[in-house]
Amino acid sequence: VCWGNSPAPHDVALADIAALVLSAKPRFISFEACNPGHAHEHEVWKTVKVPADKVLMPGVLDTTTAHVEHHRLVTQRLQAYAMSGDCVMACTDCGFADPKLKDVAYSKMASMAKGAAALAAEPYAVARCKDMALDVALSAASPGEPSTMVLGRLANLREPMIPGSYGYTMNYTTALGKGSALQRRSNVAIFVPLDGPYEFAYGSKGQHKVTLRAGGLIVVPAGVNHSYKSTQENQSRILAILPGRPSGTGDEPEVPFKEATAEDGKGYVLAHDSSCRYLMSSCDGSLEFSWLRLARGKIQELPSSETVAVVLKGVVCCGERLGPLDVVKQPAFLSAAQDSLVLLIKSSLPHDMDFNFDQVQCEKLPA
Incomplete structure (x- = not known):
């Protein structure tokens, strides 16, 4: 033609x-x-x-x-x-x-x-929120809670919506009722409330509390007791990013306890409008979290690094039209059909996930 x-x-x-x-x-x-x-x-x-x-x-x-x-x-x-x-x-x-x-x-x-x-x-792939049926059996963040496996793998070898791994498991979870049980993990855990605020409790008995707005993140160190719950009546989802070896095999050793003070918790949190990015580094590689704000009509080219984008607000295009809570793996660019907020997760971690991500240096850097 x-x-x-x-x-x-x-x-x-x-x-x-x-x-x-x-x-x-x-x-x-x-x-x-x-x-x-x-x-x-x-x-x-x-x-x-x-x-x-x-x-x-x-x-x-x-x-x-x-x-x-x-x-x-x-x-x-x-x-x-x-x-x-x-x-x-x-x-x-x-x-x-x-x-x-x-x-x-x-x-x-x-x-x-x-x-x-x-x-x-390029391993380009998309997971749409409308296709994310919640399944109690898939929970990696807190056993017994409805979850959707988006990326990575669990010990039970369930198939994720997006194939492959960038060294971490990603899933959407809904904390029902009083929220998740108090728990601790052998590796660092990162959580991002998606469509409503969440309250996080931490410390030996969960005695310290911090509320995180939708779109922000909290990084919980290995060994720190923690739980979370939605602060609104309607169900809202939370994104869990779990680097390193998958849990759930049933034969993991008990995770050593690490104390956390009320002051420590302030350093765990980073708001999406803080003008900062969060870099976590270990001997096996790094994870970097940042937020991309796109005004309507703006186009942003993305590097060919191992990046996953989560649409928090608005509508963006990358060859496909993506709305709130849609996930795209390795986009070459994003263009905004509306004013939009996108969470970017960049990884250099081993794909086989056969490593620990517990001894981690965390830095809040200018965006």
């Missing part, structure tokens, strides 16, 4: 003909997608149902300019169309008509191949 390289009007909108194009017999569908007249039309495919046997070939190279697209830009453009599996293939906007640009054309094609390969290698 080509409107031509000429400056003539491109006055037939893709939205008007997309269904007609998909009804044609060809399986592979090439179309302009990156020049200034058509770059916005990736939005069309979010509302048009693409048959399973069709392959979209969006143009990721502008053939009217001698500028060579960076391979990361190619990756980003492709990800905007990556709706499922192998249904997207990189293509040029049109043919290279100027013979004087032979070397430029080959440089562009090389960048396209590199960008497409990078997207194929």
